[in-house]
Every structure is written in C-alpha cells, then in structure tokens.
C-alpha cells in the first residue's frame with residue numbers, strides 16, 4: 205500500500221520524506237506551495253488537516269498528523285524498528301525526551317521570536333528574554349549531541365530525524381560558530397543519500 209504524504213514546500217515535512225527514503229517505503233507526495241507573500245500554507249491543506257498544517261500522512265486509511273507521531277508510526281509500521289532504541293533501556297528514555305523536545309520546548313522561543321519580530325519596536329521589552337531562551341535551547345541541543353554525532357546511542361535513530369529540523373534552524377539562524385557539533389550533525393544528515401533523494405523529491409528547502 206502506498207503512503208501519501210501531504211507535503212508543504214520548505215517545511216519540517218522534509219524530514220518525513222527523508223525517513224521514508226531511509227526506510228525504502230513506497231510513498232507518493234501531494235505537494236502544497238507556501239504563499240509567496242505570507243509564507244502560509246495554501247487553504248487546500250485544510251482539506252486533509254483541519255489546521256492546514258504539514259506534515260500529514262495517510263496509510264491504508266490511517267491518517268497521522270504531528271511530525272513526532274508520524275516518525276514513530278513509520279518506524280513501528282514500516283520496518284524502522286532499528287531506528288528506535290529498545291524500550292527497556294536508558295537510551296529509550298533519552299530518545300523519548302528528544303522526540304518531544306524537537307517539537308515542543310524548542311519551538312516555544314522559535315515561534316515567539318517569529319511572532320514578536322513582526323511587532324518591531326513594540327516587542328523590544330520582551331525580545332531579550334526570547335533571544336536568551338532561544339540561545340539556551342540551541343545550546344542545550346548542542347550539548348545533547350554525543351561523541352558519535354547523534355542524539356542517542358552510536359547510530360541513527362528516530363530522534364536524529366526529529367532533531368534534524370531544529371538543528372537546521374539553529375544553523376540558519378546564525379548559531380553555526382557557537383554550535384560546531386550541530387553543524388556537523390546537519391552536514392551528516394545532508395550527506396545521506398536518502399536525504400538527498402528526499403530533497404530532490406520535496407522541492408525547495410531553505411538554503412539547502
């Protein structure tokens with residue numbers, strides 16, 4: 205059965221395509237283009253997802269939204285068991301943490317920065333706190349990359365897939381000098397043949 209990915213260009217949906225390529229899964233992409241001015245998703249995405257957000261997948265009548273849920277689901281149902289640490293291990297707990305961090309804690313300061321940035325001078329009183337929090341979360345991520353260049357253990361896991369998007373954001377937002385491990389991690393992700401195939405299929409993706 206072919207998996208359908210509702211994919212928005214230039215978005216965190218790119219990491220879902222990467223994982224599908226790694227797993228060798230059979231999938232098709234329904235492409236959605238961001239509005240050139242607002243950068244928002246087109247209204248058609250509200251068809252499959254009431255919030256009009258990507259990624260979203262459909263697999264044999266099962267609809268799955270939220271990057272972390274999709275990544276977990278694909279690993280469990282499409283031959284990606286080796287991308288998930290065994291449940292009776294310490295690594296499993298650390299893995300759970302990064303799977304959550306990648307879409308929860310990390311994105312609080314990121315989103316606040318984007319929204320407050322639109323207020324211009326009116327945001328001046330809150331910007332230092334937002335910037336301090338953003339830098340703290342990026343530093344925490346940098347610290348979390350282990351000697352093997354991964355977030356958990358010595359090989360690639362679902363947490364690396366999840367964290368690839370925050371890592372790319374940190375590099376793009378000018379943290380490369382402070383975060384050499386994050387830079388190396390992003391380079392390692394982008395050097396994967398599966399990532400490159402996904403990049404070809406997904407279309408425009410930030411600066412890469």
Ligand SMILES: N[C@@H](CCC(=O)N[C@@H](CS)C(=O)NCC(=O)O)C(=O)O
Nearest residue numbers: 215216244245257258259270271307
């Ligand atoms: N926590 C959700 C976030 C989904 C999300 O915000 N996706 C963005 C793409 S990066 C989106 O669809 N934005 C379009 C819009 O808000 O108009 C997930 O991980 O799937």
